Amino acid sequence: MLSARKLLRAVVLVGLGIGLTVPAAAAQAEPSPSELTEQINKASTELEKVVESYNKLNEQLKQTKAASAALSAKMGPLETQLAQADAEVGEMAAVAYRTGQVGTASALLDGSGPLADRLGMLDQLARDRKRQLEGFTEAEQQFTEEKAKLDATQAKQTAQLKELAAGKKKIEGDLDKLYDMREEAYGSATSSGGGYTGSIPAISGKAGVAVRFAYNAIGTPYVWAAEGPDGYDCSGLTLAAWRAAGKSLPHNAAMQWDVVAHISRSSLQAGDLVFYSGLGHVAIYVGSGKVIHAPTFGETVKLSSVDMMSPYGYGRVR
The missing domain is CATH 1.20.5 (Single alpha-helices involved in coiled-coils or other helix-helix interfaces)
Known part of the structure; x- marks a missing residue:
């Protein structure tokens, strides 16, 4: 064509x-080259929002699955205990109150002591077991209800992920068309970028580990929903950088904002996170007014000014 x-x-x-x-x-x-660039940037921004929404739902889905698995693990032993308690109470009730097999009842009580005492003990034991069974039954009902809620939430989130994937596919299709025009205009659909060859600032502690990781990631392609090592999206890069330093962050810019300590611009230090675009984008501050970030589709991880866009806010990893 x-x-x-x-x-x-x-x-x-x-x-x-x-x-x-x-x-x-x-x-x-x-369209002129500048017009093509504007169209590509607009489509990329829209798609990045979809990707970050996808990342957020994926994180929530992980949490739901983990909670469901933990609940299922609790349910197994509980159901075993319930079955055992039910069998014991049923056996005792059958012996003491239906069949009248006093010999069997006596055997359960080692055959010692007056019969009235033995039956009294059996009755007390049965009532104790019954109370225990009722407690187990109540717990089982509670866990069953909670698991039903979790299953419903997981099904809802799975459906939302499918919807987001469909939206992502459409925008990517639109972006592919713009890339075709960009290739026609510039001779290449994507920007190339090599690794960082300058000196990396000497920063102590865990922040230094995260910053060094980010510098070493420069030149790596932007890949949606990726957290390395062959590609990153914006929150995937900050996640991976701080993961190297032993800290855990969710794979979503808005969720990262929720777990960091919010700080002022004047308090900004290397290793802190800088948020942009209504929490739709995030970068790691590396000092001297610079951040490292995974910009957008067709580009690579790069070193940029902290004011490449108007910052939304600043956060320190706890």
């Missing part, structure tokens, strides 16, 4: 061949 630019050239050539004049407006109908 001919690209827009090639099709335009073909029309011009045909027009010249039959003596027609192509209007100047038609020759300028194709």
